[in-house]
Structures are given as C-alpha cells and as structure tokens.
Amino acid sequence: MGRLTETLTKSLENVVGEAGLIRDSERMQSYLSDWRNAYRGEAALVVRPASTAEVAEVVRLCAQAGIALVPQGGNTGLCGGSIPDASGDQVVLSLTRMTQIRQVDPGNETITVEAGVILQRLQEAAAEAGRLFPLSLGAEGSCTVGGNLATNAGGTAVLRYGNMRDLTLGVEVVLPDGRIWNGLRGLRKDNTGYDLKQLFIGSEGTLGIITAAVLKLYPAVRSRTTAWVALPSTQAAVDLIGRMRGLCGDRLTGFELMSRQSVEFVLRHVAGCNDPFAEVHPWYVLIELSDTLLDAPLNEMLENGLGEAFEQGEALDAVVAGNETQVAALWKMREGISEAQNHEGPSLKHDISVPVSSIPAFIETADQQLQAAFPGVRIVAYGHVGDGNLHYNISKPVGSEDAPFKAQAEAIMHVIYDVTRAFAGSISAEHGLGQAKREAARRYKDPLDLELMRTLKQALDPAGLMNPGKLL
Template structure:
C-alpha cells in the first residue's frame, strides 16, 4: 500500500476537508479524471475538495510533507489536459469547485474579489447585478472557473477591447507549494514596489502554486450593441476591414471573429437549429460586434457606414446586420459551435497559435499549402480572434479516411504548423496553455534561454516538483 492510499493519510486529509471534501468512490471520481473531450484520461488516489483557502493550504502542507503530487483542477474544461492527473494513481486531484464565494464588490474601485471556484458565468452575473461588466467571455463560461481562467490566462472573444486575464487581474491569493499563503489581493492600479509576482502564477497552469482568489477589474456595463455577419473574399480583406472599423469605431469594437467556409460547413451540418445567414457560399466570414455604454448609441448606423465603405473597396462581398438580440445570438452561435461541430467529423487535431495580426494571411496561405502537399485532402478549420492574432487552426481527416491512420500523422502535422508559426515569430499556444499536450513542443520551439529561465523559476518555488507534475514541462527539473 502506498502512502497516499494509506488509512492514516486519508484520515488526515478528511480531518482537514471533512467527509464532503473527500471523494474516493470510483464512480464519483470519474468526472475528475477525464477531460470534457475524452481526449485525456488519468487516475488518482483521491479527489480532495477544500472549502476555503485555509483548507487548501493545510492539504498542500500535508502533501508537501508526505511527498505527494497535487493536480489542481477547476471546471476541467481545458483543451490540453492540464488538469488531468497521470495514470499512476499516486497523485491527488485538488478540486477548487467548493470555493464559490464572491468576497467583495467595490463599485467605486471597479473591482470584484472572488474565489477560484466561482463559475465564469456566475461572475458575469454578479457584475451585472452590480451594474457593471466583467468582460471575459468564452464558450465554456457556463462551467469553467475563475481559477482555471487565471491558471491558463484565458482570452476569449472580447480580448480585442478588454484584454485577457492578465489585463483583467489586479491581485491574487496563492497557496505556495509548501503550504504558505501569499495574500496579494490588492485592488491597486499602481503598485511599483518591485517584481509583479502575480504574473508568475497567472498562466502557470498550477505548476507554481494554487490560485485561490483574485481581485478582478470591472467595467461600465454596455447598453447598446450591433452585430454583423460579413462575407469576405480573403483573410487579407479581414485585416484591412478590422483596421478600418477600428479607425472609425475605436474601442466600441468589442469582437471581430474570422472563420473559414469549412468551419461554417461543419456547424451547419452538425449543430441543430443553425442556418447560413447569407444566400451564397463565400470563402471567409467575419463576425463583428460593436458595443457602447450609451443605451441609444447609433451603432447600427455606424456599422452600416463602415461596411458600405468596405463594399466600395472590395473588402466585403455580402453582409447581414442583426436586427435584435435573438438574431445576434444566432450569429454568435455559428462561431461558438465550431469546436463541437468539428468533433462530429471524427478525430481532429487542434492547434491554438498566434502570429502578428498582419501576418495571419501569409501564415494561412503557406501553412495550408504545406499541409495539403504533404497530406492531400485534410480539411482545415481556421477560425479565431483575428484582432489579437489568435488563430484556432484545426485539422480534420480527409473524407472517408481511417481514424487511426489519420491520428498516426499527428506529430508530422503538428511539426508543419509549429514550424510555420515559428517562421512568423508566433506562439504555439495563444490561450489554451501547454498542459500535458505541448511541453515537448515548447522545448523544441521556444528559445532555449526562455525554457531555462522558466525551469529556474519552477525549481525555486517548487523544488520537489509536486505541483501539477508533467504539465508545462515534460519532466520536472
């Protein structure tokens, strides 16, 4: 019997979190051990669910003393397996889903302080009830948690205007690998007193410590909106169009999503209730959203003016502007349904890259050409937050191809995509993180000095390598 499954260790864990905070039944454990896509599966000795920061700290101290590895987990909605334990059954999954308190809303300081287990949608609702806006928005917002959003530096559809989680966070509370609690919950816009330590933990995927709470920025609520679905001749047209709209609308431009026809075809085929907003098929589309804090802002007229100019310039082939909230939601449904729809076409190889906005057309052209030359017939699903250079570049098998044979080419396909990403000075992971799917690729495609510095930070904060081992780094050093 290993220490982690010994009656004494389990008794000590239960004395900290109580019976409600301990999951040992295999049937109840299952949902914590498999990611939502069934792409990653692990095993664990225990699922521990602390109810507050002090309990988290006590569990971490106990595991540190016993040399037991911990895998922090929030809503388990990640795409890279970052919250799934390994197959040994010797790790403890530490779920933060019981930590759901909204500790404080400070309208004058425009901040909200929440615990790591708060679901993003609940955070958005709390902000709305206070007459404010928390702008982070993504497809999993009904189940992902603030802790996971912070651990992966989540982005989403409103990054163009508001930034990702780094920009939205003023302070955090962290349990360190030895169980000490760093209280960095400061709602300050200015604090020039040395290193800004919160940025070490945001995006670290639980490998340096466990974020238990955060002070987040709030914004004025928006009261008017205009949404358009636009057909484009090319990605180059999308880049010119977004530049034009930004010049006219400034920060009213909240969202600008680009997607290929192949992306839309999958949604129309597999997502119930969806229909093509336009009468003819075009190679590329953009979903554009303007928002304003003024309730009667003339956003539709402004968007019509921008698109009229774009028609004259040959940047837009066709367009439709939503006339009500229901129509706008239907347009967003086309964009948000892409990832799930692609799963119905068999195994898909998903890549979350970023390159400078100006280089997106060249990246798509060269990478498409290289893939089709090496793997004829693969179906390329390109879509993403074009305004910040983040492209989801996903590959589905050729029609009628064998699943196993297609999956056997995963590394070769990845190499082509990441090599092209590097040629444009881009990143192999824009917002999904590295998890357990990309550590080896990070070593190959990041600057060796960057990797050396990252490992030095890891060794300093977690010298025994017990915090989410095997994530971000292929092997703890």
C-alpha cells in the same frame, strides 16, 4: 514521490470533511479525464477543500508526505493540464467548492471572487452590480475563475478588454509548502518591485494554487450592434479590422474570423443554425460594436465602415442583426464550430498566434504545406483576428479512417508549428501547454525561456509536487 497512506487520508478528511473527500473509483471518474476524453489518468484521491485555509492545510500535508497535487477547476481545458498521470499516486485537488463572491466594490470597479466561481456566475454578479466582467468564451457555463487564471484565458472580447492578465489586479495563492501569499490588492498602480501575481497567472498550477482574485469591472454595455460579413480573403479581414478600428475605436469589441469549412460543419451539425447568405463565400467575420451609451450611433458607424469595405472590395455581403434573437443566432454560428468539428471525427486542435498582419500569409503557407503533405485533410481555421489568435484545427479527409489520421497527428503538428515559428508566432495563444504541448515547447520555445521557467519552478516548488509533468 510518496504514496498516499491511510493515515494521510484520514488527516486530509479531518481538514475537508467527508463531503470534501472522494475515494470511490466510480465517483472519481469525472475528475480523471477531460471533457473530450482526449486525456485520462488515475488518482489516489480527490480532495475538495471549501476555503483557502483548507487548501493550505491540504497542500502542507501533501508536501510533508511528498504527494504530488493536480489542481483542477471546471476541467474544460483542451491541453490536459488538469488531468493526473497514469501512476495513480497523485491527488487531484478540486477547487469547485470554493464559490464565494467575497466582495463587489463598484467604487473601485473591482470584484473579488474565489477560484471555484463559474465564469457565468461571475458575469451575472457583475451585471447585478450594474457592471460588466468582459471575459467570454464557449465554456463560460462550466469553466471556473481559477482555471481561467491558470491558463490566462482569452476569449472573444480580448480585442477590447484583454485576457485574464489584463483583467486581474491581485491574486491569493497557496504556495507549494502550504503558506498563503495574500496578493489580493485592488490597486492599479503598485510600483514596489516584481509583479508577483503574473508568475501565477498562466502557470497552470505548477508554481502554486490560485484560490481567489481581485478582477476588474467595467461599465455595463447598454447598446450594441452585430453583423455577419462575407469576405473574399483573409487579407480582406485584416484590412477590414483596421478600417473598423479607425472608425470605431474601442467600440469594436468583437471581430471573429471563420473559414467556409468551419461554417459548413456548423450548418451540418448544430441544430437551429442557418446560412445568413444564399451564396457561398470563402471567409466570414462576425463584427460586434458596443457602447455604454444607450443610444450610441453604432449602426451608423457599422454602416459607414461596411460601406467603405464594399467600395474597396473587402466585403462581399453583410447582414446586421435586428434584435437579440438574431444576435444570439449569429454568435451561435461562431461558438458552435468546436462542437461541430467533433462530429466529423478526430480533431487535431492547434491554438496559435502570429502578428495580425501575418495572418493571411500564415494561413496561405500552412494550408499549402498541409495539403501537399497530407492530401485531403480538412482545415478548420477560425479565431480572434484582433489579437492574432487562430484556432487552426485539422479534420481527417472525407471517407478516411480514424487510426491512420491520428497516427499523423505529430507530423501535422510540426508542419503547423514550423510555419508558426517562421512567422514569429506562438504555439499556444490561450489554451496553455498542459501535457499536450509540453514536448513541443522544448522544440519551439527559446532555450533561455525554458531555462528561466525551470529556475522559477525550482525556486518555488523544489520538490516538484505542483502539477508535475505539465508545462515543463
């Protein structure tokens, strides 16, 4: 790969302007490490184009010079997918200046936005049009649409609305040679060959740079009810979600599972959080029903479902939020887990998925094997039961040192991923592979899967300049 020259730097500056170029080492720092400081690299330059045309010209110039590009959005990822390597030769291409909401089409129930739009701003634009954009996750105040697409983000509403693949009708992509593929079609039916947009969604910038997207909108939510429920087991959670689905259908929009260890960390470290129950329970779920009708009988549905659950021993206790303040307090308990765990020292994060019916057996098996091999580790298990996605994170034993625990990270990972494979699961449900799971993918993905992925990579990016070292 090439090295950045002063001539190329000047050419890039002519494209993006002085405001779009960062050369100063101190100003570049926030682009060179992830928000957890788990991954760090170096870069020759940070380029911040403000339009698709500028992105295309930047890519074209770098391709001609053999300069590798690392696309970056809000830099909120957990797998190091948007961080350059240590060579200092790569160019970070930040899309954070591409913030236009190009079109809201209520008649077609779509919104067209650029890649640098913050997810929360997208949600607000949908609300201003009397609609809902349902993707919701903890980093929504800083993550960008481009990053959400590049990693096929999921979040807490996948149960009802699906992940970014399901929410996307079309994308605009700058290809590795600088050509622009205009796939911004707001069509729900287009049977004219390969669904090319799906190549780029979830590809983590390794096949091209997504610069804009046509996304689905939904009717605004006008009523909802939220409950915090104590459970005796994970099997009770699987039984309860089946019961609630049968009673409520698509009105069931949230069903989040949390272990007691997860909740204890939140109560210890997140200000303003209080245990809804006087007694300690092994597992909890956060249930949310929503409807487009203002006076939908959601409380009645919830009470019916929970009543049956109590009779069957699936639920031990429950509290229903009485107002929006209480709703926010319950969600704060769920959304505070990742932050709270960081206060307990190094956190080994594993974003896995298994069939919903296998969740209880997976947790029991993985817990037993981890405690046998690494006595005293604290297991923080939580996630989206409805789509089989668990965040199965590990904290060090109480009183132990950081360094020995970190040294066990790979061995711990293999235990978890071996159990995941045994239950026909995936080692990455919604965070992507990035650089964190690139090597693990070689071990746990089908060799033919990897061969087909490499074939696509070679076809679209033969020079290997698009986010090299990530995913493959």
